[in-house]
Amino acid sequence: MTSLRARLFIGVTVFVAAFGVCAGILSFRSAFDEAIEFQDGTLLQVADFINEPPVRHVPSAPGQVDDEAQIIVEELGQGRFPLSLTDGLHTVTAGDTTWRVFVRSLPNGKRIAAAQPTAVRDELARDSAIQTLLPLAVLIPCLMILVAIVIRLSLQPVSLLTERLDAQDVDHLLRLPKDNIPKELQPFVDAINRLIDRLEAAFIHQQRFIADAAHELRSPVTALSLQVQTIDSSALPPAQKQRFDELRAGMSRVARLLDQLLSLSRYESVQSTPLxxxxxxxxxxxxxxxxxxxxxxxxxxxxxxxxxxxxxxxxxxxxxxxxxxxxxxxxxxxxxxxxxxxxxxxxxxxxxxxxxxxxxxxxxxxxxxxxxxxxxxxxxxxxxxxxxxxxxxxxxxxxxxxxxxxxxxxxxxxxxxxxxxxxxx
Ligand SMILES: Nc1ncnc2c1ncn2[C@@H]1O[C@H](COP(=O)(O)OP(=O)(O)OP(=O)(O)O)[C@@H](O)[C@H]1O
Ligand SMILES: [Mg+2]
CATH class of the missing domain: 3.30.565.10 (Histidine kinase-like ATPase, C-terminal domain)
Incomplete structure (x- = not known):
């Protein structure tokens, strides 16, 4: 993967997602356990509330316990729960239903059981535990959007540097400015500026070489050219005259090329000229x-x-x-x-x-x-x-x-x- 932005974003996303999943599992578990404990407490309260053995299967304590909770109270040995159950909390399977049961002895010697199907308890606990996941489900996407914005803003200096480099004119290379550049990018900018210095030196060297070479060649070529122009070729035999005329034309082409190279190198350098x-x-x-x-x-x-x-x-x-x-x-x-x-x-x-x-x-x-x-x-x-x-x-x-x-x-x-x-x- 070559994009630094994508790499940072995916890296942070993986960590935040892993963190979110762990936090979600932990908070779900603890909320679930708390809800179960709370339901045990409710069973205790319902049982405390009863002083006489109730009619079998009567939903207990209206107003205190939600019907949805499906809590029943019955006398031990009279219904689904055996007399052998000791006082306290038990998980008991009766028929094809598993119950959470709280057994209590009344002052008159009778024993009652407040019970609730474990499937109902689990469902209620799950519902309330799921509520605790909602803030995480909203927060994590928000966090990812914020991370994307921060990464984008942090990498903006790199885009600015790229634009500045792209806009460079090879004839007028400019060093990159160092203000408002993050500390981590400073060595990179320094290296580019050193490269620009070297390029500029190489350009100047190359221009000077072409100018010097053209200059050195110009005088002898001009002298040769003048000599060739002054020779009268009319007296030469036709074949030699043709070759001589070609030589003369070749000489003026070379002289023109040297003039052009000198002009090119003169106007290539960035020095300012009086106007x-x-x-x-x-x-x-x-x-x-x-x-x-x-x-x-x-x-x-x-x-x-x-x-x-x-x-x-x-x-x-x-x-x-x-x-x-x-x-x-x-x-x-x-x-x-x-x-x-x-x-x-x-x-x-x-x-x-x-x-x-x-x-x-x-x-x-x-x-x-x-x-x-x-x-x-x-x-x-x-x-x-x-x-x-x-x-x-x-x-x-x-x-x-x-x-x-x-x-x-x-x-x-x-x-x-x-x-x-x-x-x-
Ligand atoms: N007026 C024009 N009409 C058609 N093509 C042109 C015209 N001016 C320039 N060109 C084309 O552009 C090319 C480059 O022109 P340029 O003036 O740089 O070189 P040149 O005329 O070939 O040689 P030099 O100017 O060095 O003697 C030419 O070779 C030609 O192909
Ligand atoms: Mg031309």
């Missing part, structure tokens, strides 16, 4: 202009639906990364003769950039994964490292922005709509 006021509209126009030749070459209609100048809080390279990556994705996935519509507006305290292309969109099942580094979907289009959206997401998280991707659906329509918000200045 400047950046003209979003100017940055956007600049990147649209830079992409225009590519778009025109493929007859893509790249233009604005709405355009409101807006200034945002952030840093210029970060905003440029977001705009460049999203525009690049939209133009890359739009078909030839396709369309990419942009709109820059404000909504409340935010600038809102909307980019909508008429490409294939992203399969719904892949949407949650596109922000994972190196994820490029099941049908990757063109060159790319699958890092663009991861970098965009990290930048936005750093500057308090958000991003939402939705597929455009409709009759003979498809595409992806990306909505980015960024706090306005």
């Amino acid at each position: 400047d006021a950046i003209p979003f509209d100017a940055v956007l126009k600049e990147h649209v202009a830079a992409l225009m030749p590519d778009a025109e070459a493929r007859h893509i209609d790249l233009g604005f639906r709405q355009f409101h100048p807006v200034t945002v809080k952030g840093d210029a390279p970060a905003l440029a990364i977001v705009v460049r990556n999203l525009l690049d994705n939209a133009v890359r996935h739009a078909p030839d003769h396709g369309q990419v519509d942009l709109s820059l507006t404000t909504s409340g305290p935010n600038a809102v950039l909307e980019i909508e292309d008429n490409g294939p969109g992203i399969p719904e099942g892949e949407l949650p994964r596109v922000f994972e580094p190196f994820f490029r979907g099941t049908h990757p289009t063109g060159d790319g490292n699958g890092l663009g959206l991861s970098i965009v997401q990290r930048v936005l998280a750093r500057f308090g922005g958000t991003i939402e991707l939705t597929n455009v659906t409709g009759v003979s329509r498809s595409g992806l709509r990306v909505v980015v918000t960024w706090p306005a200045a």
